[in-house]
């Protein structure tokens with residue numbers, strides 16, 4: 001494990017956006033201190049290392065303060081993996097679209113979770129119908145592109161996919177049975193020892 005200027009990642013153990021960074025850091029064998037900020041529904045920028053958006057992840061170190069999971073990952077790849085083995089810097093149209101859809105799906109999850117956590121009866125508001133529908137449509141879109149993911153050749157896309165799917169499965173927000181290819185991919189990618197280290201299923205058994 002390489003010690004890297006005492007970097008700290010403000011995160012939560014269950015945050016899927018933070019897990020993208022944690023899994024990449026595990027691939028690069030980086031020694032990062034994880035600071036659990038607790039409930040991300042709470043207000044006040046101090047607990048988020050000064051992030052004005054009041055969210056995680058935030059990476060902090062010597063002359064280093066970065067918000068946004070993709071920016072943090074691009075920084076780590078630039079600093080610690082010049083060969084870019086995970087193809088973090090890909091700008092291929094397919095990769096960009098996959099990552100945008102995965103980020104959007106993950107943000108829809110956050111909207112639903114924070115709504116529930118804040119005591120909103122989400123089934124009564126159309127606003128949340130769009131979030132739920134965007135998750136369902138994104139899963140359909142990804143299922144149709146399942147062959148673009150290769151569990152035997154882990155890249156940023158596979159990491160991103162498993163972070164989104166494990167989170168959905170862990171919180172039982174969506175039944176993945178109608179998406180058998182994604183379910184198989186999440187099993188196969190999730191079994192990779194480096195990916196397992198950041199898995200939420202270290203906490204409870206996986207539903208099938």
Ligand SMILES: N[C@@H](CCC(=O)N[C@@H](CS)C(=O)NCC(=O)O)C(=O)O
Pocket residue numbers: 014015016017018040041053054055056057067068069070107110114
């Ligand atoms: N675009 C951001 C999204 C981060 C995000 O939504 N994080 C969630 C936790 S998984 C959060 O902190 N949400 C608090 C909020 O949205 O108020 C990123 O990629 O880092």
